[in-house]
Amino acid sequence: MNNLSRFVIACATYIVMAAGLACAQDHVIEIIADKDSRYKIAGQSKPEIALKAGEQVTLRITANKGKTGNRDGTVHGFTLLRAGNRTKVPGWSFALLPGTQEFHLIAPSEPGDYWVVCTVICSEDHEGMNMKLVVVP
Numbered sequence: 001m002n003n004l005s006r007f008v009i010a011c012a013t014y015i016v017m018a019a020g021l022a023c024a025q026d027h028v029i030e031i032i033a034d035k036d037s038r039y040k041i042a043g044q045s046k047p048e049i050a051l052k053a054g055e056q057v058t059l060r061i062t063a064n065k066g067k068t069g070n071r072d073g074t075v076h077g078f079t080l081l082r083a084g085n086r087t088k089v090p091g092w093s094f095a096l097l098p099g100t101q102e103f104h105l106i107a108p109s110e111p112g113d114y115w116v117v118c119t120v121i122c123s124e125d126h127e128g129m130n131m132k133l134v135v136v137p
């Protein structure tokens, strides 16, 4: 093998590794907080999020106004609770305005079951606006 081909292979290896790294750090989840007071994820009949403990994740949430909303313009909420004791996970509570917003987050470090709940009275079906989130080791 000559030097040039060694160089080409080294470059190709580097590019593949860099691309892999970029993908690993760019876990994007698209969520709709919809007008019928339900969270939705494209391709899933029941919305559920799976994250690796401590991973970087981007939530891209599109909120569509239901029948009611808060006076400050927020139409839905998104708050993460630990399933066991219903306590809030710090840094995981958002007020959603109509339209699309992105949140750059770190997944909880503790594996287990979590619940996302809406915190804005968005319609008479608001109580049912939740979704499971699972953190795996």
Ligand SMILES: [Cu+2]
Pocket (backbone or CB within 6 Å): 037, 076, 077, 118, 119, 120, 121, 122, 123, 126, 127, 129
């Ligand atoms: Cu709600």
